[in-house]
Amino acid sequence: MNPALQGLLTIIIGVSGCIAYFYFSNQFLDKVLCPPRGKNAGRNINRANLIRPWLFLMPALLALGLYLAYPVVETLRLSLTNRITLPDGTTAYTWAGLDNYKQMANEPKFWEALRNNALWLLFVPAIATAFGLLAAQLTDRIKWGNIAKSLIFMPMAISFVGAAVIFKLVYDTRPIDQDQIGVLNAIYLTLGGTEPKTWLTIPLWNSFFLMAVLVWIQTGFAMVILSAALRGIPEETIEAAIIDGANPFQVFFKIKMPQIKNTIMVVWTTITIVVLKVFDIVFAMTNGQWETQVLANYMFDKLFRANDWGVGSASAMVIMLLVTPILVWNVRNARKEMQ
């Protein structure tokens, strides 16, 4: 069947299926199971109200459970097993204890990925948040600020793969006797560089060139959120500071910053999560060569090139472990807010 037609059919079946489920399950509850009339009317209404939320929640809970909660447990289990192909062609899973983790710890590529992830974690959220804060503060003060914001925010809509192509062109290298077509080399040579560099093959530096791509994408996000937070600051506090003779820098660092501290934390952690999952940029630009490996790409390598599900799952668990503190922090914040 034509995929487009299949897609259309899926929309129709999916949407009408959802509507039908919600409509008929509610009808069933009200008309058959617990009709709000007769001598048990009161009890039935209470019962219906007890059951109804779960009718509304059921499809979402099923999907969440199957696609997010179950995989966490299953990945943990798989990371402790080895997948082997039996002589008759079927696969079996044997208990391996911590062998996969030990094997992973013996691979230099894993430590390289971990080191690079640490660098990404250290620099990308910090730089993106700083740029975002700068952009938010500056654009709030000028008339064409909204246009500027919209342009800085734009990379948010561009895919990581598209951004990889954009920056590959920026980093492009031509032999010295030809015109450079990459901006970075052109600038480097104009500023007195002796020969063009292949930026993405210089170990350690190349990780920073990859990070620049993510900073470029995430700064707009940080700016939008922080700009809203800046505007939410009560004006009296700023007026009072100005009357007391504070200069614009003091106003910014001593009055505004402390008041948006929580928002900065939210932005920081959100970008941190993105960083931990970063895959496309590395996959498309270097594929982990020249010491640019990161955990997510390492995992993909194990999974689809080495076909090693055990170590692949173990590295996924490492990513999960790194995410967990933020997960706990988010949940605690959400609970605090609801009380």
Place this chain on the structure above:
Amino acid sequence: MDNIAGSKSSLTWAVHISVAALVLLWVFPTFGLLVSSFRTSDQIATSGWWKAMFPSEQNLVLRANAPEMQEQIGDLYVIEGELFDPDIEVEISVYGVSSQEISAFTAGQAGVLRNGGTITVSPTGQYRLTNTEPFSGSRGQRIFVTATTPPEFTLENYQNVLFDPDNREGMAKAFFNTLTVTIPATIIPILIAAFAAYALAWMEFPGRALLIAVVVGLLVVPLQLALIPLLKLHNEIGIGKGYLGAWMAHTGFGLPLAIYLLRNYMVGLPREIIENARVDGASEFQIFVKIILPLSFPALASFAIFQFLWTWNDLLVALVFLIDSTGETTVMTKQIVELLGTRGGNWEILATSAFVSISVPLLVFFAMQKYLVRGLLAGSVK
């Protein structure tokens, strides 16, 4: 606000200049790719795209008309013509007739041909070859010119990438595949999430707080954890790799954000509306469909944009759940990664393909930015 203390004008200028610099820095890379996608492969390979915006000096090899076009005027044999289309404004500085001496003569002045005879090339590209003997041979005289030509752009790359049916690396199929993945994967989670969000926002039941906490937790669970178990699951229940698997995966992965965003929005709706409707005897289902859904439109739109951008731009889910070994279901991001690997030097194809893929999200972005920003704020500043 900042003018209360009469902020200094030098500082204002500094602000304007810094913002301009920041914006330039942010737009410059994308703009480079856009410009490159309108240049021919020769142009891209020989000069930086930033030079394409201005008239540039180039060394070109051109040919005069063939000897069969010669005319006899008096006792001279003459070949005349134009090196460039008369509509193009060119300025030739020097020219030559052999590859060793491409700048032998100044434009406008006469030069000497190797087999005797003279040549004159004017700065605007008219040439005149004269000789007392007839010109022989089948091909015209080669003329090497150093000329300043105006910027030149072409739509050929787009023609090639989008509409050429023989181009196996074309984006047309991948474009439709991407669309096929994206639309169901955007619509289905909205509906499922809306019902769940309503229950979490406006119905009282034990365990509600816990469920909300779970949703918040699942928001940050990395996609990477789901890859192996779900691939295994899809293989076991017989879906294998294909659209159905990709739609389901995108639905599952999009749900936490959808529920979270919609719940946050719905909680803020005025309580009286809902309670009045309940008093009037409306069922929960009616309240949801007739009141909550229409009122929640901004939040629904926000999530729809997020999910659309995310599924359109996604590579990982497509690689794992969608694209099988036949490659029939390939999506644009995957095509571009392939091109980066195999045709890393063919910038005209790469730039154009990338721009085809980027253009749709950019359109959505600029058209619906308001909702996107609103959604971001609802999702993060809490």
